[in-house]
Amino acid sequence: MHITSLGGGHGLYQTLVAARLSAPDSITAVVTVADDGGSSGRLRREMDIIPPGDLRMALAALAGDDDEGRFWARTLQHRFGGSGALAGHAVGNLLIAAFKEVLGDEQSALDKIAELTRSHGRVVPMCNQPLEIEAEVAGLDDDPRLIRPVRGQVAVATTPGTVRRVKLIPDRPEACGLAVAAIRDADLVTLGPGSWFSSVIPHLLIPGIVEALNSTEALKVVVLNLSAELGETQGFSSERHIHMLSQHAPSLRVDHILVDSHTIPTSAERSYLQRAAGGLGADVVFEDLRRQDSDGRSLNKHDPSKLSAALMSLHRSAREGKASD
Template sequence: MHITSLGGGHGLYQTLVAARLSEPSSITAVVTVADDGGSSGRLRREMEIIPPGDLRMALAALARDDAEGQLWAQTLQHRFGGTGALAGHAVGNLLIAGLSRVLGSEQAALDKVAELTRSHGRVVPVCTQPLDIEAEVAGLDDDPRVIRPVRGQVAVATTPGTVRRVRLIPEQPEPSPVAVAAIRNASLVTLGPGSWFSSVIPHLLVPGIVDALNGTAALKVVVLNLSAELGETHGFSSERHIHMLTQHAPSLQIDRVLVDSDTIRTTAERSFVARAAAGLGAEVVYADLRTVDADGTPTNIHDPSKLSAALTSLFRAAV
């Protein structure tokens, strides 16, 4: 099993931990590069590099479980405090930025950090240039019909309005050839979970990525979010999440949509989700995917062990 996972942020982190538990032959993380906030935003503006934050998190997720690997994973994630020039910066972001300058490319830097962490896989940016996200947002004026543009990942993720559509700036970015090859050569590809408009859908707006997804022989699985997020997908149903994929990538073909069994309980809603998934050529599969806290209360975080079991089961059933 060769797994390629598309996404960013905490959603991709959980997916990569799940992928490791499946013990595949290889793992490749294809990561969004549109972050413009915090440490990543500062570094992309000051150094004109792709934002390293989501890439750093993916590297931490794939770090080896031994003492050396976990020391590096902890170091990558360590964030400086205080009020000085380094305040808020993650060590891993600075390391990736520095190595990019020394080695001449971000991909070489990521591969070098992967050596330090004795990584279980490879981390690849979806593009080799930083991207911006611009959203069409309704509900920011008294008249709900008025659509306003909102630019920037942080602004889109936190907008009090309703996101209708997003686009990338520049609109035709060149995909990383390594990312395209990882999708085409995979036997299992995952998309999501994560921030739908800022971590998941942007992959589908990069020319060549949808073609690679449609051209691969891999089993393609969309892992649906456990709930709508405050801000960009507030009030969205599971059905609407799927419709957004179809709206932004009409030619996209997927094999399975993996949904937590407690997220959608009614027969009527499940029928709506099945109809939406059919627009992608996909079958909906339900499984228990939630992490449970110490009190036995289900959370809105995917449990890597449960997600690993579900993905492995889907893969075995398909081969």
């Protein structure tokens, strides 16, 4: 079985850990490249490279299970302290930048780090050029009807206003060929969870990615966030999250929306969510997906083991359905 997971940041990290637990034949992480903050932002401005932060996190999530792999995972994520030129930089970001200069391109750098970390999969960018996100945001003025443009991933993720729509700059960029191939050749494709406007929807603003999603024979599963995020989706219902996918990619079709069963407890809310999912040609599947602490209290994080089990159950059902046909 071949799994391809689309996203970025902490959401993609959790999905990749879940994918590893499923023990597939291969895993490919397709990663957003619009980060403009912190270490990634500094490196993309100074060295004219695609921002490495989300790529680094995916590499860390896929690092090997032995002592050597765990060492590399910790090293990639390590950040320098202090107040000097290296302060705030993650080691993995610097390695990607350095290997890119030595080897000539970012993909060679990512593949070399995957080799060093004994990776369980391959990490590829969704696009081979750095991108910017610009959002149309309401609520930044006294008149709530006024829409203001907000540019930059960090600015969009932390805006106190309400995001109405986002776009990429440059518009309609070319998809990475490796990303397109990984989607088309997969048996299971996941999108989300993660920052909705800065890690999930950007994939759907690249025509080649949407075309690959619609043409693949893979089972396609959107993993919904456990809650709205402060900033870009504050106040959003689960139903609105799905509407945002349809709004930004009207032609997109997926098979399932995977939702934590405790997030939407009432039948009325579930029926609204199912109606919204119908716009994507999908049905909604409810499963217990939350992580619990040692005292049994639910946390606002996906449990990789539960997520893995839910994804594998959907994949088995799809496979059995095809066999019976």
